[in-house]
Amino acid sequence: MPLQKPLKIAVVGATGAVGSVALKLLEARKHPADRVVALASARSDGKKLPYLNREITVHESRPDMFEGVDVAFVSVSATVSKLLQPEITKRGALMIDDGSAFRMRADVPLVVPEINGADIEWHRGIISIPNCTTTPLAMVLDALRRVSPVKRVTVATYQAVSGTGAAAQAELIEQSKDVLGGRPARPAVYPHQIAFNVLPQVDDFEADGYTKEEHKMVNETRKILHEPDLPLSATCVRVPVQISHSEAVQVEFERAVSPDEAREALAGYVGISVVDDPARRVYPMPHQAAGRDDVFVGRIRKDLSHPNGLALWFSCDNLRKGAALNALQILDEAVRRGSLKPTGQ
Amino acid sequence: MPLQKPLKIAVVGATGAVGSVALKLLEARKHPADRVVALASARSDGKKLPYLNREITVHESRPDMFEGVDVAFVSVSATVSKLLQPEITKRGALMIDDGSAFRMRADVPLVVPEINGADIEWHRGIISIPNCTTTPLAMVLDALRRVSPVKRVTVATYQAVSGTGAAAQAELIEQSKDVLGGRPARPAVYPHQIAFNVLPQVDDFEADGYTKEEHKMVNETRKILHEPDLPLSATCVRVPVQISHSEAVQVEFERAVSPDEAREALAGYVGISVVDDPARRVYPMPHQAAGRDDVFVGRIRKDLSHPNGLALWFSCDNLRKGAALNALQILDEAVRRGSLKPTGQ
Numbered sequence: 027m028p029l030q031k032p033l034k035i036a037v038v039g040a041t042g043a044v045g046s047v048a049l050k051l052l053e054a055r056k057h058p059a060d061r062v063v064a065l066a067s068a069r070s071d072g073k074k075l076p077y078l079n080r081e082i083t084v085h086e087s088r089p090d091m092f093e094g095v096d097v098a099f100v101s102v103s104a105t106v107s108k109l110l111q112p113e114i115t116k117r118g119a120l121m122i123d124d125g126s127a128f129r130m131r132a133d134v135p136l137v138v139p140e141i142n143g144a145d146i147e148w149h150r151g152i153i154s155i156p157n158c159t160t161t162p163l164a165m166v167l168d169a170l171r172r173v174s175p176v177k178r179v180t181v182a183t184y185q186a187v188s189g190t191g192a193a194a195q196a197e198l199i200e201q202s203k204d205v206l207g208g209r210p211a212r213p214a215v216y217p218h219q220i221a222f223n224v225l226p227q228v229d230d231f232e233a234d235g236y237t238k239e240e241h242k243m244v245n246e247t248r249k250i251l252h253e254p255d256l257p258l259s260a261t262c263v264r265v266p267v268q269i270s271h272s273e274a275v276q277v278e279f280e281r282a283v284s285p286d287e288a289r290e291a292l293a294g295y296v297g298i299s300v301v302d303d304p305a306r307r308v309y310p311m312p313h314q315a316a317g318r319d320d321v322f323v324g325r326i327r328k329d330l331s332h333p334n335g336l337a338l339w340f341s342c343d344n345l346r347k348g349a350a351l352n353a354l355q356i357l358d359e360a361v362r363r364g365s366l367k368p369t370g371q
Numbered sequence: 372m373p374l375q376k377p378l379k380i381a382v383v384g385a386t387g388a389v390g391s392v393a394l395k396l397l398e399a400r401k402h403p404a405d406r407v408v409a410l411a412s413a414r415s416d417g418k419k420l421p422y423l424n425r426e427i428t429v430h431e432s433r434p435d436m437f438e439g440v441d442v443a444f445v446s447v448s449a450t451v452s453k454l455l456q457p458e459i460t461k462r463g464a465l466m467i468d469d470g471s472a473f474r475m476r477a478d479v480p481l482v483v484p485e486i487n488g489a490d491i492e493w494h495r496g497i498i499s500i501p502n503c504t505t506t507p508l509a510m511v512l513d514a515l516r517r518v519s520p521v522k523r524v525t526v527a528t529y530q531a532v533s534g535t536g537a538a539a540q541a542e543l544i545e546q547s548k549d550v551l552g553g554r555p556a557r558p559a560v561y562p563h564q565i566a567f568n569v570l571p572q573v574d575d576f577e578a579d580g581y582t583k584e585e586h587k588m589v590n591e592t593r594k595i596l597h598e599p600d601l602p603l604s605a606t607c608v609r610v611p612v613q614i615s616h617s618e619a620v621q622v623e624f625e626r627a628v629s630p631d632e633a634r635e636a637l638a639g640y641v642g643i644s645v646v647d648d649p650a651r652r653v654y655p656m657p658h659q660a661a662g663r664d665d666v667f668v669g670r671i672r673k674d675l676s677h678p679n680g681l682a683l684w685f686s687c688d689n690l691r692k693g694a695a696l697n698a699l700q701i702l703d704e705a706v707r708r709g710s711l712k713p714t715g716q
Binding site: 178179180182184198199202203206217218219222223224225226227231234235236237244257258259261263265266267268272274276285304305307309310311312313324325326327328329330331332335337339 | 523524525527547562570571604613630656673674676
């Protein structure tokens with residue numbers, strides 16, 4: 027086999043919460059610096075970022091920056107994603123998009139490789155990454171439906187501020203200092219104080235009283251699992267945590283499923299770790315999941331309110347498996363399947 | 372009517388999170404200082420507390436301190452509650468207990484006056500206050516079952532540290548300062564870091580994988596509502612918030628209930644305020660509920676996963692309606708019903 031040149035990878039949103047983690051993950055793989063293109067808004071143009079004992083320079087995301095790029099990881103606003111997409115596609119690069127812009131489009135695969143890696147094969151230039159609350163939930167449901175078909179899911183989330191971005195992380199720190207110092211908190215990124223408070227709002231509201239985030243969880247989970255009618259309802263809540271989303275989940279199955287059956291199915295699933303020893307106060311927590319790759323699942327028990335129900339709890343690093351790590355895994359899977367270029371090209 | 376001397380009220384646990392609020396509420400009613408007996412552990416003996424522009428002295432909870440007392444509000448550990456109870460009862464005082472020691476005893480009414488005030492009439496010296504997560508949930512369910520019978524309830528909580536007590540409140544502050552200062556958090560009250568983290572554990576675990584807190588919610592809600600078989604399942608989670616518990620709730624009814632029907636029933640219920648204007652980012656939050664009396668309910672919407680389901684969210688001050696305020700309201704109701712003394716005495 028001829029020695030291949032490493033792929034040229036653009037990270038768009040390189041100074042953001044997800045982009046920084048994507049760069050860290052590339053660095054950990056020793057992906058050569060001259061095959062990394064760090065892109066961001068004009069404000070960050072010329073900024074230097076440490077990378078493998080040297081520096082890489084951030085450039086503004088201009089169309090010509092995608093010349094010669096094989097893959098672009100894009101983690102910016104939906105508006106900017108949509109503007110950049112034709113420029114990326116026409117230069118022949120695969121766009122792996124972290125935003126909500128393309129996820130529900132019929133011609134765009136929405137992929138968690140452990141679940142629906144095969145969907146990568148029909149991409150037409152864009153592959154979307156699910157929302158960071160959706161990915162771990164879909165993985166847990168995929169593991170559990172191997173035991174018995176899932177009939178209904180309800181979920182309440184505990185979402186970290188890094189899901190909003192780096193500015194929200196700074197806001198939580200500043201507000202916490204202000205409140206501890208006896209000064210009023212000054213909300214800017216969020217509509218209300220987030221320090222020492224919880225907000226039952228993630229993303230904007232829609233007419234039916236649900237937020238876009240809650241609808242994303244429903245629609246994206248159905249698409250990834252290829253279960254277009256799966257009954258699912260979510261309450262998405264922001265909590266004063268920096269990294270890792272947690273979710274309290276109730277699942278109803280076609281038949282009664284024991285906690286042990288569920289535990290076995292979850293433990294045998296790539297990308298899931300069972301952390302479930304309550305007697306020793308061992309259970310998943312955002313603090314412990316941060317910086318790690320797996321979905322950590324625990325508190326697995328019978329749902330006392332339904333004969334075929336289970337209740338469980340998980341935490342997952344929203345920047346890693348919830349975003350940047352999933353993007354890299356999609357790339358690996360595309361390479362493995364020979365699907366870097368769109369079908370028919 | 373003859374002018375009656377105000378009741379002599381003992382507050383046991385007067386220096387704790389709930390006891391302090393009980394004293395504040397008595398102060399707000401201008402209950403005379405010489406009719407208030409502030410009791411606590413030996414450590415606080417002799418401590419002075421401000422009260423109505425003067426001071427009251429805290430005494431150790433010795434049995435003789437209950438001489439002449441009409442009512443004792445007790446908010447201490449279950450162990451201490453059980454030790455004090457015979458001393459309080461034999462001196463003829465009504466014990467209104469905030470702990471879990473007596474709540475499920477068949478001869479002890481467990482009361483939220485808005486729901487089951489009539490149960491006060493059969494007390495035999497002890498009336499229990501429900502757990503601070505149970506009271507607001509039971510009120511919401513009581514309002515909603517007037518529209519249609521409730522068939523199943525699932526709930527995930529977001530509980531403030533003051534539910535644990537004053538030491539936990541101090542721990543959240545200290546840990547937050549440590550983390551912001553780049554120092555490691557030092558857990559003492561909780562088994563794990565609570566600052567910038569969430570803990571899927573409230574109270575100890577039982578053999579079935581549920582915590583005692585989660586069982587309390589099930590058993591106490593059933594007892595208060597007189598619905599011994601109500602299917603209910605809870606996940607109780609501690610969040611880094613000082614005051615007010617929040618809950619994400621899914622309710623299934625006998626028939627389809629519209630959000631408007633639910634809103635009307637909740638708005639018409641004494642002690643509940645509907646705060647539900649998502650388009651204007653108006654919804655209940657712990658930060659806004661703290662220091663206020665009502666249960667604040669919002670995010671009322673169809674449960675997308677069940678034809679007869681509703682989803683909603685509420686916040687409630689766990690020290691007020693969740694504890695001290697409910698205790699005072701039980702006292703008022705006992706006086707109104709002429710039930711200060713046990714039946715048969």
